[in-house]
Amino acid sequence: MAHIVILGAGIGGLPMAFEMKENARPDDKITVISNTPTFHFVPSNPWVAVDWRDRDEIELPIAPILEKKGVDFIAVGAQRVHPEQNQVELSDGRMIAYDYLVIATGPKLAFDEIEGLGPQGHTHSVCHVDHAEHAREAWMQFVADPGPIVVGAVQGASCFGPAYEYAMIMETDLRRRKIRDKVPMTFVTSEPYIGHLGLNGVGDSKSMMESIFRDKSVRWICNAKVTKVEAGLMHVTEHDEDGKPKKDHTLPFKYSMMLPAFKGVDAIFGIEGLVNPRGFVLIDEHQRNPRYPNVFAVGVCVAITPPEPTPIPTGIPKTGYMIESMVTATAHNIRALLDGAQPHEHATWNAVCLADFGDRGAAFVALPQIPPRNVSWFSEGYWVHLAKIAFEKYFMRKMKKGTSEPIYERVVMKAMGIMKLKDH
Known part of the structure; x- marks a missing residue:
């Protein structure tokens, strides 16, 4: 019998538990450790x-x-992983021994790297449901007395889609309330251009997103580094293509949501050979850590090198479809080890994204996610808005039932009407 421990119970951790249970031997034990008793989408x-x-x-x-x-x-958080001893130390002092460990913690949100950033400072976040509820309270106060909005993603961020989504969802909500004319909107991003997405763009994402922003009267600042946030005031330095300071901006705001940079969680941060300097887990082509061969990782906590440097640092997003392929590969590779064989499965690292814009939306397919690609496609329309709603409901039903089927592959691809791209 082997004990397989999964650290984290989010979009990577829960599906990992389902697939590992299906692939494990009957007498193997699987344990999920999470710092929260609930899953949220x-x-x-x-x-x-x-x-x-x-x-x-x-x-x-x-x-x-x-x-x-x-x-x-x-439902107790991990205090520290001890890979040399094959143990996870919990915050209540317990030590959990494992034969195989799958790290699926997600990231630590690095609000502290910029003065005044985050829910404890002067900006909001949609990275966690607790933050989103706090942002909603502030939003309801804002729409009663509107003013300028600053929204976007700071230097080092690796997840840009939610920034675009939230900007457009706010814009739609303001129009519905008939107060859009009272709200100047500025999108601030570390990306070298609008629609870069940490992926060097996908298809015609640059021109399409610029067109959407122009149509919606959203101005933007790229190659931006947020230096400090004060109450109602954001200090931003815009850089040129060589990364040299170009212009300083002082942006007044009455409401702001800025996505932070990510780091590895404290339980693994600084463990030599396990993580990189930012705390992301080092893995090989089989999702396996090179130094600790019984440790695997899936999801946002995985270290991925950007395909090329940008003037201001940007990371690579890990989309749901990409994470799903990591989960499947990991489950099969651990089973191979249990059977005395060697890991052989590779994650596809394909990316499919549905971004809701309130009354329309944008979708992209990148196969694989990191260039060069076999498929690079970007589109927008009302159908994306409907597809995102349908996918949310389907995903939640499947999580409740504990399915191990590849949800993103079967549902998102079908919803987008591009199943024919699967074989690329």
């Missing part, structure tokens, strides 16, 4: 932040889901 947070969703619509209790699957669950 992160892609719906922008809707929560403008009062289009309630928390209970995108949140599920984890324990009963895993109990039905025969998976143990510990």
Whole structure:
């Protein structure tokens, strides 16, 4: 019998538990460790932040889901991973031994790297449902007395889609309230151009996103570094293509949402050979850590080198479809090791994204996510808005049932009407 521990119970961790249970031997034990008793669907947070969703619509209790699957669950956060001893130290002092460990923690949100950034400072976030609820409270006050908005992603950020989504969702909500004319909007991003997305763009994303912003009267500042945030005032330095300071901006705002940079969580940060200097888990082509061969990682916590440097640092996003392929590869590779064989499965690292813009939306397909690609496609329209809503409901139903089927591959690709791209 082997004990397989999964650290984290989010979009990577829960599907990892489902697939590992299906692939493990009957007498193997699987345990999920999480610092929260609930799962929430992160892609719906922008809707929560403008009062289009309630928390209970995108949140599920984890324990009963895993109990039905025969998976143990510990709702206590990890204090420290000890890979030399094959143990996870919990915050309550317990030590959990493992034969195989899958790290699926997601990131630590590095608000502290910029003075005044984040929910404890002067900007909001949609990275967690707690933040989204706080943002909603502020949003309801804002629409009663509107003013300028600054929205975007700071230097080092690697997840740009939610910034575009939230900007456009706010814009739609303001139009519905008939107060859009009272709200100047500025999009601030570390990307070298609008629509870069940390991916060197996808298809015609640059011109299409610029066109959408122009149509919606959203001005933008690229190659931007946020130096400090004060109450109602953001200090931004715009850089040229060589990364040299070009212009300083002092942007007044009455409401702001800025995505932070990500780091590895404290439980693994600084462990030599396990993580890189930012705390992301080092892996090989089989999702396996080179130094600790019984440790795997999936999701946002994985270290991926950007395809090329940008004037201001940007990371690579890990989309749901990409994470799903990591999960499947990891489950099969651990089973191979259990059978005395060597890992052989590779994650596809393909990217499919549905971004809701309130009453329309944008979608892209990047196969693979990192250039050069076999497929690079970007489109927008009302159908994306509908597809995102349908996908949210389907995903939550499947998580509640504990399915191990490849949700993103089967549902998102079908919803976009491009199943024929699957073989590329």
